[in-house]
Amino acid sequence: MQKLVSRCGNICSDCPWSMYYRQRVEKKNWEHLSKQFKKYVGYYPIKYEWEGCVGCVTPTERLPKHPHYNFLKSCNTRKCVNYNEIDSCAHCSRYPCGNTVSLQGLTRERISTKLDEEISDENYEQFIRMFDSKTNLTDIRQSLSKNQLHDPKPIEKSTLTRDISDRIKDEALKQFYNTLMEIYASDLGIQDIDTLAGFEKLKIRQEVISRILWLVGIQGESDSEGIILDGITLHKNKKTAKLPTNEKGWEIYLETLTGFGIKSILDIKTEDLYTPGGWMRDRIPKSNTPAYYLKMSLDPKFIKFAFFKILKNYIADLQATSGRRGYTKFKNLNTNFFFE
Ligand code: SF4
Numbered sequence: 001m002q003k004l005v006s007r008c009g010n011i012c013s014d015c016p017w018s019m020y021y022r023q024r025v026e027k028k029n030w031e032h033l034s035k036q037f038k039k040y041v042g043y044y045p046i047k048y049e050w051e052g053c054v055g056c057v058t059p060t061e062r063l064p065k066h067p068h069y070n071f072l073k074s075c076n077t078r079k080c081v082n083y084n085e086i087d088s089c090a091h092c093s094r095y096p097c098g099n100t101v102s103l104q105g106l107t108r109e110r111i112s113t114k115l116d117e118e119i120s121d122e123n124y125e126q127f128i129r130m131f132d133s134k135t136n137l138t139d140i141r142q143s144l145s146k147n148q149l150h151d152p153k154p155i156e157k158s159t160l161t162r163d164i165s166d167r168i169k170d171e172a173l174k175q176f177y178n179t180l181m182e183i184y185a186s187d188l189g190i191q192d193i194d195t196l197a198g199f200e201k202l203k204i205r206q207e208v209i210s211r212i213l214w215l216v217g218i219q220g221e222s223d224s225e226g227i228i229l230d231g232i233t234l235h236k237n238k239k240t241a242k243l244p245t246n247e248k249g250w251e252i253y254l255e256t257l258t259g260f261g262i263k264s265i266l267d268i269k270t271e272d273l274y275t276p277g278g279w280m281r282d283r284i285p286k287s288n289t290p291a292y293y294l295k296m297s298l299d300p301k302f303i304k305f306a307f308f309k310i311l312k313n314y315i316a317d318l319q320a321t322s323g324r325r326g327y328t329k330f331k332n333l334n335t336n337f338f339f340e
């Protein structure tokens with residue numbers, strides 16, 4: 001069959017999750033092949049009896065109903081390529097942008113290092129090559145002429161909120177409002193936010209940072225240095241926000257907040273912070289003791305306007321006046337609180 005390539009550069013027609021691969025493989029060989037994919041790729045493919053993935057080039061409305069497709073639907077690279085009406089990232093003039101998933105794809109070198117063994121050509125071609133998206137995209141790119149490349153289409157950004165700071169009379173409230181505005185309007189460490197992939201990633205990070213501040217405002221306990229919130233409470237109330245799953249992921253948020261004068265750290269309370277699967281725990285194993293605390297304190301220039309006190313009052317006001325819509329108003333900084 002003709003080679004079918006995913007938007008990010010995987011070769012769908014050779015992928016063991018795909019219907020194309022399954023149609024070529026006999027059941028008696030499946031167990032052995034699955035074990036090999038687990039060894040090289042890190043996961044067992046879904047069981048043989050499943051009909052198989054139709055590939056991410058299939059339009060979203062035609063994707064079958066199966067939990068497998070949830071990750072395709074939420075893939076920012078796929079959204080970006082579709083939005084730009086091109087075949088893959090290789091056809092984009094910005095490739096490799098900071099957000100294409102091909103940068104995190106599998107490579108022969110990475111797997112060789114991880115397994116601490118040489119990868120033969122045969123094993124590379126049979127079990128890795130289909131997921132070596134960077135190499136696959138580079139091959140496609142070399143076959144294209146300059147006029148087959150497309151610039152990413154501009155994105156329509158809805159402005160987060162109307163800037164009302166010049167109407168706020170109280171100096172402390174104005175500082176508080178401006179600080180939140182600046183945090184929400186920052187790029188939160190994301191490159192290429194003028195592309196759809198970058199913008200989608202930004203929306204996810206904005207959601208996380210506003211949820212963290214919201215929870216700090218509701219559940220955070222004040223102490224002599226600032227405010228403190230435990231990992232269990234954070235996880236229990238994160239709702240749809242994708243909280244970081246490791247310390248490196250947290251760094252982005254901690255550095256951002258610190259950069260705006262809200263000094264933020266994670267105080268880790270266990271050496272057993274990660275599950276065997278590599279996820280950060282919210283509690284110390286077999287206990288209800290938090291595995292970490294999020295601690296925030298203020299840069300001296302902020303102390304005088306009591307940022308955390310205003311945050312708590314602001315959120316209490318939103319909950320009292322807007323109920324469930326309070327959080328939406330909080331993340332849009334849309335409220336009369338600043339004028340009351
Ligand atoms: S799982 Fe990914 S690479 Fe495999 S067939 Fe589906 S879209 Fe293609």
Ligand code: SF4
Nearest residue numbers: 080089092097195197
């Ligand atoms: S902007 Fe990035 S993610 Fe989007 S199509 Fe171009 S390379 Fe791919």
